[in-house]
Amino acid sequence: MVSIDLHPYTLVVSSFIVLALRNFISFIGKNSVQEFVWSLFVKFGSRFGVSKSFIAYSAKKEELHKVNKEKKAISAQDQYAKWTKLNRQSDKLSAELKSLEEVIAQNKNSVNRLVGLLITVLTTVPLWFFRIWFRKSVLFYLPTGVFPFYVERVFALPFFPSGAVGLTVWIFAVNSVVSSVLFLVSFLFETKPPFPELKQKVEEVKEEKTSSKPELIEAKTN
Amino acid sequence: MSDSPSVSAEERKRILRERRAAKMKQGNATNRLNTILTQGSSVKDVTPVKSVLDDENISLSRPHTPVATTTSVESPIAKSSSKPKENTIHTIHHDSDPDHQDISSILGANSHINDSKDSVANSNEDIDEMFKKIFGGQAPGGAFPNLGGAGASGAEGEDPFAQMMKMLGQQGGAGGNGGDQPNPFGANPEEIQYQQQLTAYRTYQHKLWKCHFLVVRYLSILANFFYHFIYVEDSSFQSSSHSYIRGLAHHTPAQSFFVYFSTIEVVILATYYFLGTKEGFFTTTTSNNFIIKILDMGAMVLPQLAQIRLIAVRVLGYYELLAVVLGDLSLVVVLFGLLSTLGN
Numbered sequence: 001m002v003s004i005d006l007h008p009y010t011l012v013v014s015s016f017i018v019l020a021l022r023n024f025i026s027f028i029g030k031n032s033v034q035e036f037v038w039s040l041f042v043k044f045g046s047r048f049g050v051s052k053s054f055i056a057y058s059a060k061k062e063e064l065h066k067v068n069k070e071k072k073a074i075s076a077q078d079q080y081a082k083w084t085k086l087n088r089q090s091d092k093l094s095a096e097l098k099s100l101e102e103v104i105a106q107n108k109n110s111v112n113r114l115v116g117l118l119i120t121v122l123t124t125v126p127l128w129f130f131r132i133w134f135r136k137s138v139l140f141y142l143p144t145g146v147f148p149f150y151v152e153r154v155f156a157l158p159f160f161p162s163g164a165v166g167l168t169v170w171i172f173a174v175n176s177v178v179s180s181v182l183f184l185v186s187f188l189f190e191t192k193p194p195f196p197e198l199k200q201k202v203e204e205v206k207e208e209k210t211s212s213k214p215e216l217i218e219a220k221t222n
Numbered sequence: 223m224s225d226s227p228s229v230s231a232e233e234r235k236r237i238l239r240e241r242r243a244a245k246m247k248q249g250n251a252t253n254r255l256n257t258i259l260t261q262g263s264s265v266k267d268v269t270p271v272k273s274v275l276d277d278e279n280i281s282l283s284r285p286h287t288p289v290a291t292t293t294s295v296e297s298p299i300a301k302s303s304s305k306p307k308e309n310t311i312h313t314i315h316h317d318s319d320p321d322h323q324d325i326s327s328i329l330g331a332n333s334h335i336n337d338s339k340d341s342v343a344n345s346n347e348d349i350d351e352m353f354k355k356i357f358g359g360q361a362p363g364g365a366f367p368n369l370g371g372a373g374a375s376g377a378e379g380e381d382p383f384a385q386m387m388k389m390l391g392q393q394g395g396a397g398g399n400g401g402d403q404p405n406p407f408g409a410n411p412e413e414i415q416y417q418q419q420l421t422a423y424r425t426y427q428h429k430l431w432k433c434h435f436l437v438v439r440y441l442s443i444l445a446n447f448f449y450h451f452i453y454v455e456d457s458s459f460q461s462s463s464h465s466y467i468r469g470l471a472h473h474t475p476a477q478s479f480f481v482y483f484s485t486i487e488v489v490i491l492a493t494y495y496f497l498g499t500k501e502g503f504f505t506t507t508t509s510n511n512f513i514i515k516i517l518d519m520g521a522m523v524l525p526q527l528a529q530i531r532l533i534a535v536r537v538l539g540y541y542e543l544l545a546v547v548l549g550d551l552s553l554v555v556v557l558f559g560l561l562s563t564l565g566n
Contacts, residue, residue, distance in 0.1 A: 146476045173552035173556050
């Protein structure tokens with residue numbers, strides 16, 4: 001069996017980075033990351049010749065816009081031949097645009113798949129690797145006397161000696177801290193909702209109803 | 223009907239009407255009616271009936287069928303009616319609508335409706351008793367009994383259906399000082415909107431308090447940690463990836479760190495519990511919990527689940543306090559872990 005030996009310092013730092021990245025991506029959302037990468041691809045991809053379909057698409061769209069403008073400017077009855085020619089041109093451009101849209105959609109799907117794969121490789125696979133290969137490795141030892149024995153036993157779960165901290169407790173602790181920090185950061189951007197006020201009209205209607213009840217009772221008795 | 227195409231639709235209708243009238247004049251309506259009723263494979267036992275066309279005056283006395291008694295109609299083409307209209311049905315000519323409806327017949331019919339109302343009232347009472355048996359043991363819950371009365375309010379003196387609606391309304395996460403939450407199903411749109419806005423406001427307030435507490439907790443723990451890191455000499459407050467650190471004898475043990483840590487935790491937990499009870503945070507949190515929602519739904523069928531729900535709400539409330547302690551300990555572990563990398 002192949003044995004991989006990593007220094008505990010490497011494990012601590014790399015697992016911390018991976019967990020922070022994973023929490024950050026789940027916080028902002030995988031779709032947001034994919035959209036961001038796609039926008040970068042659209043902006044820089046055509047410059048480096050990665051995809052020429054964007055240039056062709058924008059050119060054809062501009063041409064279609066011109067043709068439609070010219071077509072609306074003339075009368076179909078008065079200049080029938082020219083109108084028909086422009087109409088055929090417009091239909092052809094629309095068909096070409098449609099095919100280009102399909103190509104672009106395929107490109108987008110490919111980019112999204114690639115980004116998803118990258119996210120999985122960077123965040124999920126390393127953690128599983130660490131959990132399988134280094135499940136019995138001690139990451140670090142706590143100084144003696146700082147914590148009581150029962151607290152050190154909790155930190156040493158599941159099967160480490162007292163005072164040692166393993167991957168399980170470390171992953172739990174990092175997840176907890178990172179999610180708390182992200183909660184703090186997200187709350188800064190949250191807007192305060194106004195204190196709700198029930199409209200007075202409803203209260204007035206209720207008051208009217210209660211005030212009219214004695215009159216009805218009097219009418220009935222009379 | 224082999225009418226020529228030139229016959230108009232109106233003509234055709236007139237012809238059909240005349241044929242129908244002629245057939246009715248022939249009589250034998252009862253036999254025709256019974257023939258229709260006894261046909262068909264789904265028909266089982268059909269008692270022979272008498273057609274209204276064979277009788278000119280039929281009087282029905284049916285005290286518990288108000289529908290029949292209210293259909294007395296005055297029509298100029300009506301065949302006969304000798305009396306004022308209580309409990310009488312006039313034969314109605316199918317081609318004409320009544321011009322006026324005799325109000326005395328309606329008033330007379332209402333007396334029969336009132337008779338039927340007593341029996342309906344009796345059945346309503348039975349239904350009420352049944353509901354009380356089903357929902358009688360339940361109370362719309364809160365986290366703690368002294369948490370502003372979410373668990374103790376409103377349950378007494380209300381009918382079971384209103385209680386059920388109140389429970390469903392509380393599931394929307396309105397939380398807070400409970401008994402005055404209106405029924406969302408019976409409320410107008412303004413009240414529903416008000417409830418939604420109130421829920422959003424309370425959730426924001428809860429988050430705001432959580433945020434403040436988090437900042438205070440983290441700052442106090444960081445201050446405590448770095449104070450000991452800076453001022454404790456030798457390696458009493460150092461973590462390492464090497465096991466020798468556990469065997470070192472320290473001249474100045476850093477036990478004060480955990481003392482300060484425990485003191486800070488006790489103060490924070492007490493304050494959090496006090497404010498959570500006062501502001502109803504625990505109710506807001508537990509009302510949105512998946513387990514509580516399942517127990518609420520199950521309690522509609524099994525009233526015994528209401529007791530379990532109260533226990534679950536209490537446990538979830540205490541779990542939130544435990545989560546505070548675990549979160550703080552996690553920060554200490556992370557700090558020691560990052561500290562251990564400095565020595566390498």
